[in-house]
Amino acid sequence: MRGFGQGLGRLGKGLGLALLLAVxxxxxxxxxxxxxxxxxxxxxxxxxxxxxxxxLSCHIEIARHKxxxxxxxxxxxxxxxxxxxxxxxxxxx
Numbered sequence: 001m002r003g004f005g006q007g008l009g010r011l012g013k014g015l016g017l018a019l020l021l022a023v024x025x026x027x028x029x030x031x032x033x034x035x036x037x038x039x040x041x042x043x044x045x046x047x048x049x050x051x052x053x054x055x056l057s058c059h060i061e062i063a064r065h066k067x068x069x070x071x072x073x074x075x076x077x078x079x080x081x082x083x084x085x086x087x088x089x090x091x092x093x
Contacts, residue, residue: 029053029056029057029060032056032060033049033052033053033056033057036052036056036071037049045073046073047073048073048074048075048077050077051073051075051076051077051078051090052071052072052073054077054078054079054080054083054090055069055070055071055072055075055083055088055089055090056069056071057080057083058080058083058084058087058088059088061084062084062087062088063088069088072089072092074092074093075089075090075091075092075093076090076091076092076093077090078090
């Protein structure tokens with residue numbers, strides 16, 4: 001996937017949640033999310049794309065320094081502004 005500098009991590013289960021671990025490259029959030037959705041959108045764990053898109057956008061804005069990011073579909077779908085206030089981790093639903 002061209003949106004990720006070191007490739008896409010994995011989609012699996014951790015603490016009862018579906019986790020998506022990704023290492024991003026320099027692309028706009030929308031383009032990166034489109035690649036993630038194209039790769040994982042048909043999996044049983046895929047739901048809440050709005051919430052995961054907000055988490056991804058937040059990570060790009062305030063957590064670029066991290067080596068990996070978790071996109072968790074079981075987190076609440078908040079606005080991008082609220083997701084930033086929650087340090088990219090809205091409460092679980």
